[in-house]
Amino acid sequence: MNLKSVINMATNKDKFQTIEAYADFCLKYLEFIKTNLQAVIVSMNENHYRFFQYKEDGTYNITRPINSNLMLSLESFDSNRKQFTNILKDIRSISSKSGKNRKLINDYIYTCQQSIGAALDALPANKSNTARKINGDLFERFIRLIILEVGIDVTDGNIAVPVKINGYEAFKMNYQHDLIIKVDNVTKAIGSVKTSSKDRIDKIFIDKFLYNRLTDTNTPHFAIFLNDVQRKGKEGRYGINATFLPGHFKGYTIKLNPLDGVYYFDIRPNMRTENILKDHIKTFDNFLIQDVWNFVE
Structure with a gap:
């Protein structure tokens, strides 16, 4: 998969209609960045933040800050996908309230949304307002889908x-x-x-x-x-x-x-x-x- 394909997916809001669709995109993005970045830059002042730099096909754009304490790796995201779904389906159970599962809720959603935002950061500077609007709209929809999934109208x-x-x-x-x-x-x-x-x-x-x-x-x-x-x-x-x-x-x-x-x-x-x-x-x-x-x- 190339960067153009990643951007095309991220900018097509119609594709993000289910929690599974967000996870599918996230998995593709995490797979892409594993071998296709120019560099991963460490923040000078808070070292757990990272910036992804794209290659020439992304005009060497640098992404928003990514919190490495929250952003899951490709392997961790993939292996926890079913567990995240199970937590949502049984959110009021004692097991869902464990520290490990609480962290997974936050990290999983953060990783999905930051994958979208970071992908949109590869767009040209003259499309930054469009990227911001898409990212915001998709975050709102994602949170609504999650609330619906736990049984709230x-x-x-x-x-x-x-x-x-x-x-x-x-x-x-x-x-x-x-x-x-x-x-x-x-x-x-x-x-x-x-x-x-x-x-x-x-x-x-x-x-x-x-x-x-x-x-x-x-x-x-x-x-x-x-x-x-x-x-x-x-x-x-x-x-x-x-x-x-x-x-x-x-x-x-x-x-x-x-x-x-x-x-x-x-x-x-x-x-x-x-x-x-x-x-x-x-x-x-x-x-x-x-x-x-x-x-x-």
Whole structure:
């Protein structure tokens, strides 16, 4: 398989309709990078991050940061494929809650999604916006498929919120949501799915405030992020920068309203240690094994 074939698969969103389709692509990508990269570059400042550099057919493009502690190898991904499926089918069992299986949930999904993102990084610079849109759309769809697989009713779409003046409905405001979790057609929770919180975190907090104020409800709002790192530096000295804004997060949490869950696959160290952050931010396995069930019960 050549890079052109990999890119063609990654840019065809219609092919990603099932969890198995995401896994199929991931397997092909991991097989491709095993022998077809120009180089694997180690981050200068956080050495567990890697950057893949493509050869001439990819104009020597360098990918986004890849966390080597999370990214599974070809052999590990392939050997754990059935186990991942079994975990999803029996997510509430005691065995699914083991540390090993929790890590597999996060690593497997991270590997699938970063395979797509890294493949799209091979596109020319003038198609970076297209690549970003495809990557974001496919991540949203992937998370919806996973939530559906564990038995939760979830969709995306618009919610029309009536705005009343003096007790009468004056008009409706349409809210577009990535995840709408329902039980018996009643909205139980609303979620946002983004590859990064960069330039997005403010809106998620404000959306919760406005939605609950307009509907006079206390509907839980949560957010799921892939990571919050980006490449920095020049050739020969690449490193990573964090894109998470802890001050904004803390300010909105304290002064506006806290979110009802924030989940990462590649969680930053300060999210585990800093006050306020450590109380509100968790890894994604916590959402799938425990928190989402609290929303629907």
